[in-house]
Amino acid sequence: MRKRFKVFLGDRVIDVEIEYSLTGVTSSSKSFIKPKSISNKFREFFKQRPSGISLKGRVISPISGRVILVKVKEGTAVKKGDVIAVLESMKTKVEIYSHKDGIIKKVLVKEGDFIKSGSAVAEIGE
Amino acid sequence: MLIANRGEITVRIIRTLKTMGIRTVAIYSSPDKSSLHVMLADEAYCVGPPDPLQSYLNIESIIKIAKKAEVDAVHPGYGFLSQNPTFVKRLEEEGIIFIGPPSRVHLFSGDKVGARAYLKEHSIPIIPGTLKPIANVEEGIEIAEKIGYPVIIKPRYGGGGTGMFICSSEKELKENFKIASKLASSAFGCSELYLERYFPSARHIEVQILADKFGKVIHLFERECSIQRRFQKVLEESPSPALDSDLRTKICETAVRIAKLINYISAGTVEFLYVPETQQFFFMELNSRIQVEHPVTEMITAIDIVKEQVKIASDKPLDYDQEDIRTKGCAIEVRVYAEDPENNFTPSPGLVEEYFPPKGPWIRVDDYIYPGYEVPPYYDPLIAKVIAWGENRIEAINRLKLALEEYVVKGIKTNIPFLYAILCDRDFVSGNYCTTFLKTKKISPLNVGKIEIKERKVEIEYKTGVSPWVLSGRIY
Numbered sequence: 001m002r003k004r005f006k007v008f009l010g011d012r013v014i015d016v017e018i019e020y021s022l023t024g025v026t027s028s029s030k031s032f033i034k035p036k037s038i039s040n041k042f043r044e045f046f047k048q049r050p051s052g053i054s055l056k057g058r059v060i061s062p063i064s065g066r067v068i069l070v071k072v073k074e075g076t077a078v079k080k081g082d083v084i085a086v087l088e089s090m091k092t093k094v095e096i097y098s099h100k101d102g103i104i105k106k107v108l109v110k111e112g113d114f115i116k117s118g119s120a121v122a123e124i125g126e
Numbered sequence: 127m128l129i130a131n132r133g134e135i136t137v138r139i140i141r142t143l144k145t146m147g148i149r150t151v152a153i154y155s156s157p158d159k160s161s162l163h164v165m166l167a168d169e170a171y172c173v174g175p176p177d178p179l180q181s182y183l184n185i186e187s188i189i190k191i192a193k194k195a196e197v198d199a200v201h202p203g204y205g206f207l208s209q210n211p212t213f214v215k216r217l218e219e220e221g222i223i224f225i226g227p228p229s230r231v232h233l234f235s236g237d238k239v240g241a242r243a244y245l246k247e248h249s250i251p252i253i254p255g256t257l258k259p260i261a262n263v264e265e266g267i268e269i270a271e272k273i274g275y276p277v278i279i280k281p282r283y284g285g286g287g288t289g290m291f292i293c294s295s296e297k298e299l300k301e302n303f304k305i306a307s308k309l310a311s312s313a314f315g316c317s318e319l320y321l322e323r324y325f326p327s328a329r330h331i332e333v334q335i336l337a338d339k340f341g342k343v344i345h346l347f348e349r350e351c352s353i354q355r356r357f358q359k360v361l362e363e364s365p366s367p368a369l370d371s372d373l374r375t376k377i378c379e380t381a382v383r384i385a386k387l388i389n390y391i392s393a394g395t396v397e398f399l400y401v402p403e404t405q406q407f408f409f410m411e412l413n414s415r416i417q418v419e420h421p422v423t424e425m426i427t428a429i430d431i432v433k434e435q436v437k438i439a440s441d442k443p444l445d446y447d448q449e450d451i452r453t454k455g456c457a458i459e460v461r462v463y464a465e466d467p468e469n470n471f472t473p474s475p476g477l478v479e480e481y482f483p484p485k486g487p488w489i490r491v492d493d494y495i496y497p498g499y500e501v502p503p504y505y506d507p508l509i510a511k512v513i514a515w516g517e518n519r520i521e522a523i524n525r526l527k528l529a530l531e532e533y534v535v536k537g538i539k540t541n542i543p544f545l546y547a548i549l550c551d552r553d554f555v556s557g558n559y560c561t562t563f564l565k566t567k568k569i570s571p572l573n574v575g576k577i578e579i580k581e582r583k584v585e586i587e588y589k590t591g592v593s594p595w596v597l598s599g600r601i602y
Contacts, residue, residue: 089475090506
């Protein structure tokens with residue numbers, strides 16, 4: 001038997017299909033559910049480095065901290081996964097990544113600024 | 127006494143000082159105004175803005191407050207100014223007692239290469255490596271070839287695991303040398319590096335010492351701190367499962383010998399690297415302050431290390447001889463950090479919505495957060511330490527696991543599920559681990575919270591018409 005689930009992770013939706021057989025319950029737990037492969041998939045999603053959260057083309061910082069480095073300027077072409085800025089929070093460096101390809105329309109922070117989690121770091125246009 | 131620090135260590139120091147009948151003065155940066163140490167101290171003064179450089183590291187501001195509050199002494203805690211010779215000197219000039227070693231000791235232990243060379247001269251075993259800072263990459267490569275890869279490069283004036291790089295080949299050494307000297311210069315103000323042989327299967331064992339002003343030095347046995355993540359300790363225990371009694375005596379006596387060699391004063395820690403295959407141990411460094419993991423020693427020796435520090439600083443001789451120091455059972459500490467273990471240990475500052483620390487017999491929690499407190503993003507992510515005592519190691523592990531199961535922190539992410547997973551690991555439980563444990567093991571966090579805090583509902587109960595006269599008398 002197969003069952004489909006829709007899993008919501010932040011602003012992402014993943015389709016997960018779980019296969020199991022009713023007879024397999026006692027005979028072989030391997031064919032029952034493959035929890036390992038599923039949980040690995042989940043883990044992958046969680047393990048991603050903290051990227052910015054998109055909000056109408058804006059890169060949002062998921063964490064409070066001090067901006068120690070701004071890596072882009074107005075007009076810089078960025079790819080998904082490029083570092084936009086580096087924050088220092090709790091004595092740790094945290095990199096903020098771009099969530100999509102595009103061109104930086106506006107940089108909203110400067111080095112030395114203290115920003116709160118949820119505030120915008122930059123705006124990305126097409 | 128003024129405590130020039132924040133967080134759990136300040137709370138812990140205030141508690142001891144209060145039992146000694148000493149009035150306490152706290153300092154706080156602007157975002158720390160509602161911190162627990164401020165509430166517990168008898169007096170509290172704002173020392174500056176959030177940036178540590180302008181507040182907890184600002185020597186002149188702290189001295190100004192110390193003079194205004196007319197304190198007799200300053201306790202530095204750990205981190206911040208605890209090993210800063212300039213701070214100690216400035217206090218000496220102002221006639222204020224520093225709870226810790228004199229500035230000459232900080233100067234000695236701060237220069238890691240100098241300390242190595244000096245101790246080698248006095249036939250203390252040190253890790254094979256350089257006795258002088260390395261001038262350039264070529265010299266580094268030459269020495270590395272002589273002592274053999276892998277090697278580790280460390281900043282001359284380093285500390286806290288910052289700027290250290292393991293290099294397993296000439297190529298890696300070349301690559302890391304530049305990064306390391308850059309990091310060393312930005313973090314410690316000096317780009318000089320030194321090089322040591324790196325032992326992947328070694329264990330980190332340190333010895334707690336106490337030394338008074340009359341030349342008497344005793345040790346309070348060892349702590350094992352091999353469970354580390356990126357050179358940061360995560361779990362500490364005592365006694366070490368790696369040592370037999372002969373080796374224990376040898377290491378502890380070496381620590382006392384080092385302390386005597388340099389005329390150490392106050393509480394301190396001598397760190398060693400122990401290589402189980404060859405049963406060799408090497409001096410690594412000397413920490414001239416109270417350590418984060420000191421409760422482990424306190425739990426098995428029943429000696430309050432902060433109290434001893436204060437007594438030593440007030441010119442009292444040690445009350446104990448070495449023979450008086452007896453340990454009982456086993457203690458393990460885990461460090462609770464505001465970090466998300468599911469997300470590459472990203473820091474997680476913010477509002478603590480619910481907080482319910484573990485309780486019960488043989489459990490000690492050193493913390494400073496409470497429900498409604500906002501953990502600021504400016505400082506260290508350490509929010510609490512949980513220490514369990516047991517008659518033996520397994521009992522301590524089980525008690526600590528139960529404690530973590532009961533621990534509730536909501537609003538911010540913590541590494542509690544990760545700590546729990548370490549305690550469940552078969553190799554950890556059997557005592558078979560080394561400093562690369564967390565690097566090679568891939569520990570997956572385990573969420574095992576047993577307590578669900580339901581949404582709070584405040585219901586006003588109807589008032590009963592009870593006469594106060596009835597309440598004033600008890601039936602039994």
